[in-house]
Amino acid sequence: MLPEVARLLPPTGVRRGSTIAVTGSTSLLLALLAGPSAAGAWCAVVGVPTLGAAAAAEAGVVIDRLALVPSPGRQWAETVAALVDGVDVVVARPPARLAAGLARRLAARVRDRGCVLVSAGSWDGAELTVSATGAQWHGVESGYGRLRSCRLDVRVVGRGSAARPRQGEMWLPAYDRPAVDLPIAQVPSSVELAPVAGTPIPVTELPPLEAVG
C-alpha cells in the first residue's frame, strides 16, 4: 500500500476477502492497485476498455502481472467469478443494473477465496467506498507548461468500525516517485547563446570525449 493511500484508509487497511468500491477517479483506482501489485499480486481489470495501461505502469502497477478483459459482454458475472478464483485483485466495472443477489454471491465468493474485489463504480454492501469528490490538476498555465500533478479530494466511507467518513487529500503522482519522462521533442537540442554587450562569454576548453562502457 502506498503511504499516501494508506493514510486515508482506516487503520485496518483493506483486508483480503473484502469488496471495496472506488468512484470518481481512475487514477485513484490505479494508486490503490499499485501497492499490492508491487508486492507480487496478480491484478485483472474487467470491463474497463478505456483503462490507460501506460498510466497504470506509471502509477506503479506491474504490467507483467496485469490482465485486461476489456469487454466481457453478457458474461460479466462468469468472468469476474472465474478471475476471483485465481487472481489476487480483481477490478470490475459493474454493469448498469447489477442484481443485488448476484452482488452478494460474488462478494461471498471473494470472501471465500481471499482475494480483493475492487468495483470501479458504486457497489451496494462494499466494505469500503473510496471516492474522489474533486480534483485539481496543476502544471498547466494559459498556453504553456504540461500537466504534472493532481490533488484529489478523497472521501472514504466504510462499514462497522470504519463507518465514520474520513476525508483527506492526496497528490498524484506521489512526490516520492515523481514522473520523469521528459519527451525529447520538448527539450531544445541546441541553445544559441546571444553575446551580451560588454561581457564576453568565457570559452572553456572541453576535455576530449572518452569512450566509456
Add this chain to the structure above:
Amino acid sequence: MSERAAVRRLAVWCPDWPVTAAILAGAVSADTSIPVALFAANRVLACSAAARAVGIRRDLRRREAQSRCPELVVVGHDPDRDARFFEPVVVAVESSAPGVEVVRPGLAAVAARGPSRYYGGDAATARQLAGGIACAAGIFARVGVADGLLAATLAAQHPGSSHPVDEPVVVPAGGSAAFLAGRPVGALNRPDLADLLRRLGIRTLSDFAALPAYDVAGRFGADGADARRLARGLDIQPIAAREPSPDLIARTVFDPPVLRVDAAAFAAKALAADFHDRLTGRGLGCLRLGIVAHTSRGEELTRLWRHEGALSAKAVADRVRWQLDGWLTDAARVGTPPGQETGHRGDTGLDESIDSTDGIADLALVPDQLVPYAGAQLSLWTATSGGAAIGPMTGWHTDEEADERADRALTRVQGLLGPDAVLTAVPDGGRGPGEAVSLVPWGDPRVPARIPPRTAADRPGATPHWAGRIPAPSPATVFTRPELATITDAHGRTVGVTGRATVTAPPAYLDGQQIVAWTGPWPIDERWWDPAAARRRARFQVVTADGFARLLAVEGGRWWIEAVYD
C-alpha cells in the same frame, strides 16, 4: 528392484542447434566465418563454431561476450523456431528408423536394436541416419550409439579428440558404465543436483554411481535415485511397459479442422492441463509424451517427446505447440497443389507432413512408459516470500503457484470469451496516449508491435524513449474511439491551429464548459512519407473548471477528446 539393462539407443545430435535454426530461419547469414551467439536472459545460450574459436562460451554475459568479440552477431533465442526447424530432421530420422522420440529440439533418440539388424550393425545404422539427415534436410548431425540415452547422447556430443568428427561413436554393448565413469556430474543435465554433488566432493559420474542406492534416495529423493541410475548407464525404469489405459489419454476434436498454429496452440494449452491432471490425479508420471493428431483426411501423425515425468502442464503445452507448429509449417512449405500430391509425396518421403489444404481434425496426448509421480517437491532451503509485512495488504503469494493459479483463471476466461478477450500490456513506442503500450492476447509472446524486433531483443522490457510522446503522467482513461468536441474562444468562435502551429485564439470553452488552463499546441506530423497512413495533428492539454484535465487533438479543423486525466 531388478536391474534391467538399458535399452540400446541411437542419439542424433545437431551441434549448436539454436544457431542452425536461426540460420535456417534467415535470422542470420549462413556464412560460417561470422561469429554468432544466441542470448536468453542476457546470457549466451548457444554460439557458432566461429564464436567459440574466439572464446565465447555458454552462460557468458552479453557485455563480456561482446568485449571478447566486438563483431559478434547477437540474436535472441526463440524456442518455437528451434522446434519448428527441427521437424524435418525428425522426419528424416523416421524415414530410416521407426519410433523416434524428440528429447528436445536439436536432440532426438531412436531404439537401436531393430534398425541395427536391418542395416547390419550399429555403425552402419548411424551412418545411414546421418546421411539421411544430410540429404533430406541439409543439416550436419552427429550420431552416438550406446546402452541408455545418457551414454548415447554423450557419445554423440563428446566423441573424444582422437575420433574423426563425422564418424559415429559406438560404445560397445555393456560398456556404458565404463564410458560414463570419468565424465563430470554436470553431464546429468540436472544443474542443481550437480552443483550440490560438486560441493560434496563428488565430481565424476563413477563417484556418484558408487554411492549406496538407499543413501542416495534418502538424501536426494526420487529424482536423485533416477540420476544415480543414469550415472550407472541404466535407464529410468518404467513401472509398466504396457499400453496406457484409455482414461489417461487426453483428447480433443477440432470442428472445423484447424489450419492455424495459434488456434491449435490455444486448444493445446487446455489439453495439456487436462493431460497433466489425469496423470497426477493417479499418482503417475510418464517418461515419454506421445502427440497424436489426425488430419481431416484421416492421416495419422504421431511424435514422441521426452518427458521424464518432470514437465509441468505449461511445458507440455509448449511441446504440443512446437509439434503442431512443425507439422503445420511443414504443410505450408511443402504446399503441393491438389491433384499432384500423391506422386510428389511418395518421392520425397515426407509422409509425416500434411497438405496445406487440410487441417488437424483431432489431437490426443498419450502417456508412454508410466512411472510413479515423484512430484516437484519444493526445496527445503529455498525461501518462500519472506520479508516483513508492512500492511494488511502485503504478503501475497509471489511464488510460481500464484502465477500458475492466475494463468489458469485467465485461460478459463479465454475459454469463456475467446482467446482475444484477455489482454496483457507490453511497453511500446508511439506518440498517442494509447500507443505507449500495445495489448497482446494472454499467453502470446509479449512482443511490442511498434518497436523493431532488434531493439526489443536488445533491451527486453525496457520502456522505449519515443520522441514526441505525451509527457508523463499519462492519462488514466484513454478512449478507444476519440469523442468529437467543440472548442471555442471567449467569443464563441471555433478555435483553429495555423500551419505554423499557433492557435487562432486562446481556447476558452470545451463543449460549453469553461477552460481554466491549457497548453499546446504540440504538433505531430506522422508517417508523412506514406500518403495512406500520414496524419497531421496537434495535441492540447486542457484543465476545465471542474479540475479534471483532458487530452485534446485537432486534426483537419475538428477537435477530438482523446483521453481524460481523471
